Amino acid sequence: MKKINYKFFVFSRNFYLSNLISILLLLIGCQYVSYFDSISYKNLTDLKGEMKVAFQSFAENGAKGEEDFKVIENFKIESSKGYEYEKGKNKNDDTIAQWKIIDSLIIETVQRFKSQNNELSAGYCEAKWEILETAFDIAIATENGKLSEK
Amino acid sequence: MPKDLKDHLNELLKDTTDFAKDELINFISEAKGDSTDFVKRIGELTEKNVKRLALGKITRDxxxxxxxxxxxxxxxxxxxxxxxxxxxxxxIVNGITDLVLNKLLSLL
Known part of the structure; x- marks a missing residue:
């Protein structure tokens, strides 16, 4: 009786162990989220820095005319490039969604500029920058929180 | 004396019932007092924008x-x-991978 129980015990242990190993091996190679990417980080910080300088000036005097329009339009191009870069990566849904939001905030600004005879008030620019800055900070913190690829 | 949020809301909402005003003031106050930085930030931005509207720095739109x-x-x-x-x-997966690959399998 003891012999049978011992064999049963060994069989059960090996059965469960092999199942556990199979499950764990399935997990190996599973990637849930894209790795930290220094290019992504730079795209975010560069764009934030450039927009900060421009919007700080707009917050004092407003944005007006062709020159200011070109500056804001350029931000739209840069954010579009950033978005396309992220779209090309696997397991990157959250970062892609964040770039899409940043892109939409900038597009909104461009649209308002055009609809208001190429003009944005200082008050609006000050407030909009606060929104954009917060958005960038969240995206930068998200990228910073990712694991480094070994 | 600088105006506070209630003064700005009084200017904006004039004849609106006090209930709506107090509810908004409480919402902003709670958000600003939250332990989460993000929620605090939302409270601060809400308050700033209400003040900007009251002062005519931004339009309703x-x-x-x-x-x-x-x-x-x-x-x-x-x-x-x-x-x-x-x-x-x-x-967690990476940790388990190291334990399985480096430790457990070598024991079996």
């Missing part, structure tokens, strides 16, 4: 857009939390 942008910030934060959760799960 701009105010509407800016307040809707706060909903976008919430979505940004949601995606950050989602990404952070996935990173934590990845760390």
């Amino acid at each position: 701009e105010f509407k857009e800016l307040m809707e942008d706060l909903l976008d910030l919430n979505k940004m934060q949601f995606h950050k939390i989602s990404s952070d959760s996935k990173v934590r799960a990845q760390k």
